[in-house]
Amino acid sequence: MPPVTDQAAQAAHTDPDAPATLVPALTSLLDGRWAALRADLRAQMGGEPYQDPIGLTVEAHRARVLDQLQALTATDRPGLGFDKAHGGGGDIGGSVVSFEMLGFGDLSLMVKAGVQWGLFGGAVQLLGTAPHHERYLRRIKDLDLLGCFAMTEHGHGSDVQHLRTTATYDPDAGEFVVHTPDRDAMKEYIGNAARDGRMAVVFAQLVTRGDSRGVHAFMVPIRDDAGTAAAGVTIEDCGPKAGLNGVDNGRLGFDHVRIPRDALLDRFGDVAPDGTYTSPIESDARRFFTMLGTLIRGRVSVGGSAGSATKRALALAVRYGELRRQFTKPDGEEVVVLDYLGHQRKLLPALATTYALHFAQDELVAALHDTGADAPEEEQRRLESRAAGMKVANTWHATRTIQAAREACGGAGYLAENLLPGLKADTDVFTTFEGDNTVLLQLVAKGLLTDYKDSFQNLSPLATARIVAERVLGAVAERTAARKVLDRLTEGDDREALFDRDWQVKLFEDREQHVLESVADRLRKAGDNPFGVFNAAQDHVLRAGRVHTDRLVLEAFVRAIDRCPDPGAKALLERVCDLYALANIEADRAWFLEHGRLSAGRSKAVIAAVNTLCAELRPHARTLVDAFGIPRQYLAAPMLDGSAS
Template sequence: MDSATFRTKVLSRHLHNPQSQQSLIQSSTCLSYSPPDQSEPILFDTQKMRKLMDGHHWEHRDMVYKLITQSELFVPRDRGGRVFVSPDYNQSMEQQRVMTMKRIEYLYLLSHGAFDGFLTAKGPENELRSFALADCYGVFDHSLGIKLGVHFFLWGGAILNLGTKRHHDKWLRDTETYKVSGCFAMTELGHGSNVRGIETLTKYDASTGEFVINTPCESAQKYWIGGAANHATHAVVFSQLEIDGKNQGVHAFIAQIRDTNGEICPKVRIADCGHKIGLNGVDNGRIWFDNLRIPRENLLNSVADVSQDGQYLSTIKDPDQRFAAFMAPLVFGRVTISSSAVYSAKIGLAIATRYSLTRKAFSITPNGPEVLLLDYPSHQRRLLPLIAQTYAMSFAGNYLKRLYVTRTPESYKYIHVVSSAFKATLTWHNMRTLQECREAIGGQGLKTENRIGQLKSEYDVQSTFEGDNKVLMQQVSKALLSEFVSARKKKRPLKGLGLEHMNKPCPVIPSKLTSSALRSIDFQIEILCLRERDLLNRFSAEVAEYQAQGVSIEKAFTLTYQTAEDLGKAFADLAILRTFLEAELAESTGELKDILSIVRSMYVTTTLEEDAAFLRYGYLSTDNAAVVRKEVTKLCGELRPHALALVKSFGIPDAFLSPIAFDWVQANSWSAVRN
């Protein structure tokens, strides 16, 4: 019997089966769908959890959310109207750029100065407030967040941190009021992560008291400069500084690139970088300088200066230390990127989880009802571990912000290491999460209005800007190795970069793991400490072995990159767990502490399951790895009743989600089409 005949007979039996006919009659009745809020339990205080996750300045966040969601009530049509409720996904690049600027104009001009104090107010609380507001702008529109970030945190931050009082007095208030629009001209066509190798050249002319900035070759053109293509009037230009024929290394200068009418200044050429896969609301441009002259005072001189007669002045004599001191204050870019990546993951998970709590498919019993997507163990495996990881990374982002705003010169190295590790880890997590959410919502993920595909395109850039993630992880490992080798040479305990645990006896992992052991805080810390300790020893031994063979330290690093990447991940995972425990232990008792304990265990067991290093280097036996896998499944079942509450605690306004997060049948109905 051929396959077509066989299939015809099967269908015929179904059609003549009374029970099947009854099933067809029943299935013709439309199923009811409603937002998950009407059917799913809320078993803990989501507002309290949201405050714990956001970490700071909830009232300011809510103020921004209100400004955005109610913008159409306040903006006259002749001032742009509906600047926040209009979708961007069906607009051209030029329209998106115009819309981004309208949003900035609204926030500043029509909301009583939303940026007041961003740069001129002093103290950690003000910086935390600025971070909180930046989170919110990025939650709604990544282009808006980046455009503001370039202006305030890159241009303004460079003046604040690399400049001195003369620069602060002249530029900071004008930056807050948008009398100037700034950009950050570091990256070049030929150099990105390797800032030390940039080719733009600046010489000092003592006869006129001016610096002369020049683009000596095509690879030296400034590239991907946000704000440069259309709007920026000024730029912080990173350039090699040459004094009397001697290269003094990379320094930063303030250069005007447009006049008050928006015309490009003489001796400056600007071109558009063109359409991108995302982030088209930001006008990235390219800049060439044709011996542009700027005043001597436009050198940002917190690290080094040049006198009127052309003497190079710096209290830091070692060029390497001077370069490190010069670059240290610029880590705030990685701080904001880390935080925004977490909020993007929250949006994707909130949409995908809410949809999975109302969308049904198939049945698991004969003629039984269809089953909610999130009641399938496989679907729980897709989303719930990612929710736990997002919780962990929220706490990590908050820790990084607090670390940055309480910085001291002595803490810059540690901040650099932590920000590098977190920026790479959190942005990788974001892209992985968005892809999983896109697949978890099926065909709806292809619709741009459901946001997840758009978010993937918008946030893809985070993996490479402000430092390529692979390079950042290698920087983390090199810093750890430097501290490790220094301590051994001086025969002193390790006391920096979070390595103090290596002064204690090596943890011993049980030969046979149990569920209770896997959920123990002591075990979770010990196994992550063991991995970092062992990998640091391995990395040190591999580099030393190459050096003993006559290989340079630089080449030894390139040959040991795989161990370096494993070590960087080990450092990040342990640091993230510590921030989770800090947040969890702040909740001494109650329902939040109980649910956080489950979420933390999900984060750690997922880490053990997913990182091949635990099996590769023998930290887990194959039997124990199987126990870990079963525990993840068990934890999924325990988190399932809390799924809605967990994503509601992200605090993302409903207006920032998508139609499928609510009544997606009504949103796709014929009446919705007609209206």
């Protein structure tokens, strides 16, 4: 596809009256705190040769991705998240943004880079101490040492606390003995293991003096410099996958493999030469969750990269939707498919949600960057919960939206050359790696329930009853007031009600609070059967995590609009935010109706409002996707030939 000038691209917009400053204004707001870095990364990416890995064999794809990984070491991207003392940039937020930007291209490269520098390097940095940092970090950054993050086991994926690989300390030899007791304890789906990795951070149950002290991380060599498996290490190739075939996923097993005592990454627990165990955190369970909480950077990066893939799919589908014509009007003119309401509904609510998730992701990255490793436990826990909710929202949205984009492009969207099948295949696993989404929603709900419970701890029964009564009365009063507002607005213009931002936010807040209270009431009755009660309430638990995240996303969007300095961009984003909020309400109309938050008439008005917003935003669709700033070579699909793209 021949390059075109910015003027030609602007002229091709369906919105001829849009000012030339609108796309840059939106891009500036989207780029946010790391705008300069994003601009630099776009320039780097735009200047590098790129071709999607269509038709490559697994081995050829793996070789290409390794070559691309090595090319990245010539830039400053690999070291952004490492300490400056070890050749890094000391910019945690910047490192996550860098992975997010890689998500516009071959996602195998993003994942392999994430394994090497985010997971493997991040584990050494966050779980190790100064000697480990000195020995390994610069080598990891420079690709002198390729490594793996060996946590997941065949029989225990999400249940990390009960992994069965052991690392037993032998005081006579001053060594740990790493062992895989059976096939179910094999490390599974380990990136970099099948082909390129030389060392792995292995998560195993630490056993010393006959006592198990829970899961810890160990540096374990898996290959020698020639690529031969180390003694006692079994390596298997996972083989072709549905997607991400440029990543060499493998299985690892250990048959009484001996490693030195200092191979233990000892920030949260250490073993003396005589086998004495010490830790700054006394509780084994608390230590485990604290350790895992430090490793959320990968989870945040996966969510951001899923967002990038979603933006790419929408940019392709919107551009094609403005080119493709099908069926005729009475005057004989063929209709551009994006002019059909059904087509708009496939893409525009998803586009609005993508904007909303972007702003929430941007706030999450800033919070991760600003929250130091020594932050209070409560702050770390809330960050972990927020990261979990955003990873769920981003990855499930990617799965739904990329499928919708594929369908919106018809048969052209099914051709590999038009990129959407690859995006669909590569992002599919995002919903179940770096934390299965269902499990992560439970983590979000657990954090909410903990906060809920904490507000009642150390109170007398009378004080607790008073708080409950006040909450009930307050909730009744608020809902009564909301009902009065609803009734008043129902008598007037629906637009006045549905497009009132305070009403939208309060509706999201009220839904979250009601669901959380309902879950708490159910779980309070656990008694002698806590698992049975929890399992029976699991649908409510998952809903609590979802609606909490929805509320955070909407509030992040509102804050982004408030800080937008450009009047035209701000006005457009107000409508996009309306579409996000009302499409969310429309999707959950059953709940709002069942719980008396919407009247039947208002529920129907929500549908009409979504239709109206789709029509209002249709002329701006191209502007909105152009503002993502995706380098043009990543949109080089033959179905767009002839477009000004």
